[in-house]
Structures are given as structure tokens and as C-alpha cells.
Amino acid sequence: MHRLSDEYEALRKTVGEFARDVVAPVIGDLYERCEFPYDIVRQLGAMGVFGLPIPEEHGGMGGDYFALCLALEELARVDSSVAITVEAAVSLGAMPIYRFGTPEQRERWLPALAAGEMLGAFGLTEPGGGSDVPGGMRTTAVLDGDEWVINGTKAFITNSGTDITGVVGVAAITGTTEAGKPEISTILVPSGTPGFTVSKKYSKVGWSASDTRELSFADCRVPAANLLGERGRGYAQFLQTLDEGRIAIAALSVGLAQGCVDESLRYVRERRAFGHPIGHYQAIQFKVADMEVRAHTARLAYYHAAEKMLAGEPFKKEAAIAKLVASNAAMDNARDATQVFGGYGFMNEFPVGRFYRDAKILEIGEGTSEVQRMLIARQLGLADL
């Protein structure tokens, strides 16, 4: 049931090979210097990784979302900064334009986004509110003649300030619904639009080679035609975007969890203590076995969620479960792998040191673990009690 087809397997292998041959040798330095991996992004673009789930007529590869997830897992086995750059560019940057955009918007943005020549970003979270939407949202957009005037601030926006960032989808309050709630719409704001300021990079605990910034909008004007899809559909749009995104983050988490196993397996054969390689000792064997169990079961969870999604079935609960299980696996495996590595695990130049720093955000981004549990409980019908 979860056997990969020859094509998926070939893709997985190809991206894995790329990650080991191209990403692994250089990422430690980039990470240390908090430098964006432009050359890696360019090469991933040439391979078509940014266009995996986008149809060929829009410049994509004509694959599907699961293909993207497989690629993310293989990248994250080696490095999460690169993986999250691809994840955000495709699932948050390009996919909303593909799913909800007008024919003109698709034609304008998708070919470059699918080729990885341009990166897209999605501005939802604000300094005062993440998952608390629409209640916590403060950014507004007012239609003035044939232009939207945007005011507000967005926080923690991945890919929003690179040299090749071209467009940011900004969620904003555009009015009040009949039910008296805030009406939310998404508006596409090209990089460089006057009134749109990109702050300097955050100093982050992990994902150090990725680009994350705060965005501010002060009377930022864009044409009325930049409304993504329909007015007032913003909330529904990003609920769908985030449901899919959870499967992608689950895949990325599984990659990190598996990377911890890969690194540990290598190390426990080499490192000797008390006369044997440390892998000889059950204390270590059990740790590695537990790590493999977590990566494996989390993988099954995201494969299953993706399968339901591609079949067009409801997958909200499965996506939340996959995200919760996989981010736990990543965090637990990073802790265990660091322990296996001992002092070396605490050094930044070892991949497990990076994994440790990169794991925590997986329990936070695209819905915290608490939000996942809330979603699961809601799907079980507990919210209406």
C-alpha cells in the first residue's frame, strides 16, 4: 500500500543523491554564516524541484504534492534550511497562486516560481497572532479606486527577503462579513513595491541558512487586480494551504528524524569506547532502534495523509496527526542523536548539532503541536460538546 512507484522512487533517489553530493559539503559553512544557499536553489530549480506539483503548462514538472514531500524528506535528511526554503517557496509561495490565482496571475508568476528562478512567500503570521486568525489579525487592505492600500506588519515570513524573492501573498482584513466577522482576502504584493519594507534577517536558533524576515506595509499600494482569487476567500484559502503544508512539514520532519538515524549509524560504528564500537552496546542500540521506529512510523503517517489528499478525500485530521507525530519524532531523534554523539553532538560543525537546532521549530511552525491536537480533537467532534 505504501510502496513507492518506480517514478517516485527514482525521484527520491535523485534528490537524495543531490542532497548528499551538493548540499552536504557546503551547508555547514552557509549555516554558520547565516547565508542563503543561492547556488543550491539555482541547481534545485534546474532539476525542477520547485515545479514538482505544478502542471507543465505553468512551467512545472506535472507531478503532485506527494512528489514534493518526497523531495523535502530527502533534502531534510541532510539539511533543513534548504528543505524549508523549497517547502515555503512551493507550498506557500507558488501553490496558492496556482490554486486560487486568476489566469493572468498564474501566467505572470508561475513559470518563474516553478523554475526556482523566483521565490514566493506567504504573509499570514503577525507579531501579535499566528494561528489566531481572523481574531488576531491586524493588517488591513482598503480598496481606493483601482488600488489596494495595505497597512500592517507580518512576522516570521520565510523567503520574503532574498535577492530572488518576487512576490509575497499578504493576508489582510478587507472588510466585515455579513456575520460581523473580519473579511479576509489575500493580495499579491510584488517585491520592491513602495511602502513595502523588508526588515533585516532574524537571528534564529535554527534554519540559519534560510531567509526569514519581518515585513511592514505602510500605505503600500498595489493594483486591484492583485487580489488573489476572490475577495473574502482569504481564510478558506490559507486553511487549505496550511492543511497541505502540514503534510509537507511532516515530510521535512521525517527527513530530519531519518538524518539523525543516518548520522548515528555512521558514528556508532566508528566511535569506540571501552574496547568496542559504541554501537556494540545495547544502551546505544536501543536508542538508534527507537530513532528508526519514530522516523518510520512518522513516514507512514505522512504517506497516509498524502494518499488521502491526492485521492480528494478529507485529510485534515490525518495531516494534523502526521505533522504532530513527525515533529515529535524529529525533536526526539535530534535529542537522542546528539546524546549518541556526546560532546561532538554539541559542536556546530557536526550535522547532528544542526539537526538539534533545526528540530524545535518543527513543533511550532505551520501550527504548533497544541494547534494540531486542537484540530484532531475538533475532527473527533469534541469541539461541539
Add this chain to the structure above:
Amino acid sequence: MNIVVCVKQVPDTATERKLRSDDKTLDREAADGVVNELDEYAVEEALRLKEAHGGEVTVLTMGPDKAADTIRKALAMGADKAVHVTDEALHGSDALSTSYAMAQTLKKIGFDLVILGSESTDARTGVLAAMLAERLGVPQLTLANKVDVAGSSITIQRVTDYGFDRVEATLPAVVSVVEKINEPRYPSFKGIMAAKKKPVAKFGLAEAEIAADQVGLGGAWSEVAEFAAAPPRAAGTVVKDEGDGGAKTAEFLAAKKFI
């Protein structure tokens, strides 16, 4: 231009490679099969020549059923079609009999240019290009780090100890390449999907007009008489610095002819 690239499936160099105790041939089941690395450069060069001059790239491989994975990778990179020479009777062929079987197949399918990696990571004989050229009666241009085609003439550059050779010949010809020649592309998902639909012809001995007594263990001119596992790596030499560490290190290096 009709380009044929010869590719070989070899055991992954990252895994432990073994010989079989019964017939002293490579144990192909014991390790994952991958495309011989140098052959990927050959595929890349073939694709670049096709992109520059037009024509068609055919992948040719000889090996058991599972060598089809190797063909698929080359097709995913962008080759147009493939020929897989596979027959139980070929098992155990040495370089000479392999060159015979490959040459017979090449005569059958036709070519303007044959490109292959300069050696395989398993047998490492590095003689196939020369043998093929002799058997086909065409020029051989070996160890190329640059290939140029203009009309019916082909020029390669080969790095030597003292500089480089430029070798020119007329097509048809056989070229072997080294890893300096290019940077092989990674297959795209589109390429992977397209590979599924590309034609792969399977040739047995009969289809390629290969005489059974010229190939396989029986037809081999060379024989593995015996083999033994490589001895475990000896402990290194530790130079203790008692004021003369530099001199001792230099002595050691000189003894090993490094300096």
C-alpha cells in the same frame, strides 16, 4: 548525429563489494547497483553534443535484468532510447568478450559516435574503448576531457603529465571520457516520468548475432585463478615530536616517495 553511450551497472562503491566463491565473478546481488560514475559523464557529454548538433542518443548496456535501472537513469537524464543486451550466456564475460558482444550489437544498431566512461569502478580494466574501436575498425579517442564535433570531424583534448594532447579523427569513432569533462545533470521529475515511455529494446545473443562460444565464462580469455580479502589497514605511523618532528615527518614522506 547518432550517438550511442555505453553504460554499465556496477556495485555501489559505498557498499562492501564481494566476489562469488563458486565462479569467482562479481556478486551482483550482494550490493546495490548504480550507474558507473564515469558513464554518467559520458551520458552528459552525449546529451550536450545532441543539444548542440542535433541527433539522437541511444543508451547501450550489457548486464542482467536489474541493469535496467541503469538504463532508466540515463533515459531520465534525457537519452532517447536504449538497447539492453542481456543473456544468461553472457555471465562471466571478460573485457575481451564484452568488447566482442558490445561491438556486435553496435554493428547491428549503427552509430556515428560511441561514448563511454574511461573505466568502470568494479573491474577497472579501462580497455573497453580501445577494444571496441579495434573491433569496429574506427578511430579511438581515449581519456577525453573535452570533445568537439564539427561536421564529420571530431577533436578531443586529453590531459597528460606534460600538458595536453589534441587528437583529431573522422566519424564514426569511439570516445572515452574522464570526469573532468563536464558536470552530469540530475534527472528532473519530468525526465523521470518521460523515461517510462521511451523504447528499450532487449537483445539476446541471437538478436545481436553474438556467438555463444565467444562470451561468458567459457569464452573468456582471462580467468580469476584465486582471490583473497584485502588485508585490514595497518596502524599508521606516529611521529613523536622531540624537537626533530619536522625532519622525521619529511623522512617518512621521502621513504614513501611523496617528496
